[in-house]
Amino acid sequence: MRIGILQTGQSPEPLREEAGDYPDMFTVLLAHPELSFQRYDVEHMQFPADVHECDGWLITGSRHGAYEDHAFIPPLEDFIRKSIDAGVPMVGICFGHQIIAQAMGGKVERYEGGWAVGPQTYDFEGEPVTLNAWHRDQVTRRPEGARVIACNEFCANAALVYGETALTIQAHPEFRDAFVEGLITTRGPGVVPDPLMAAAREKLGQGNDSGRIARRIADFFLRRG
Template sequence: MKIGILQTGHAPDALVETSGNYDQMFRSLLDGHGFEFETYAVLDGQFPSGADAADGWLITGSKFGVYEDHAWIPPLEDLVRAIDALGQPLIGICFGHQIIAQALGGLVEKFEGGWAVGRVEYQQDGQTLALNAWHQDQVTKRPEGARVVAGNDFCTNGILAYGDTIWTLQPHPEFSTEFVAALIEKRGRGVVPEAILDAANNGLDQPLDAAKIATFMADFLKKERA
């Protein structure tokens, strides 16, 4: 099964050598599930020929806001709508979560409650799901038909599902503890309030559910659909 990775951001140059770029993180996260991957760096104007160029799709995170004026954002929204119309499986992470919501009629804003950085717990069907997060923007209004799968008091729309073909999440299952620790130093200082960064650093030794989410993502992409 071919998965098209729509890359909307680049990892900081200082971290690429040790952690890989964002598309490589997802290749590692989903390794062992039999996928073939092709990366399309849409932020650099590299788009697939169409929604049928892959069997399933994944949109990465980004330092950009989905509401910002970038030439590649409108065609990415068009591609999201085309993938949706074709009924292909689509997963969005952080920026991907937000651009899918925006493309399908939702609203994304810079959240007045501020930043979420590091290990964050989400409630899903009475159970706790812990993943690394790094965001200030949030989906503040869900598109029609989107349902909440998981969230918390800070981020109500933490994980959204649209029918059985689109599944999106605000946190980053692909971000390792080591990467977040480095991101705090390379991208966080001077941008995110120090108290939030310090709290994130203090929680880096706590367990995460990234492996569980990776298995779910793989199963979601591969499952039989009518």
């Protein structure tokens, strides 16, 4: 099954040599003998010709806000709607989670409660799941028909499903602890409050559930392949 990775941003250049770019992280996270991957740099307007060009789609994270004025956002929203209408399975992570919600009629905003950085624990369909996060924007109103499958006190719409066609997650199962540490160093200063970054650092290295969520994402694609 071929998964098209729709890249909507780039990892920080100082971290890229060791950690790779966002598509590299997902290729590692979702490594499975029945899955192959193709990359599309949609941030720079490299779009698939058709929603059936791949068997499934994954939208990455990004520094951009879904509500911002960027050339790639309107065609990406159009692609999302066409893909979901056609029943092609789609997964969205962080920005991907947000842009799918926005494309389907939900609302994304800069959250007045601030940032989520580092390990966060969610109620994921009745079970605790800990994943790394890095976001201030949130889905503040989910689209009609979207069902919440994960939340916590900070993020009410932490994961959503759209029928049998789309699965979206606000946190970053693809972010290893070392990469989050790198983000704290390269992107955090002057943007994320220092006490929040210090608290995130204390939680790193204690393990998380990215493997469980990776299996869930892979199973989601394979069941529909």
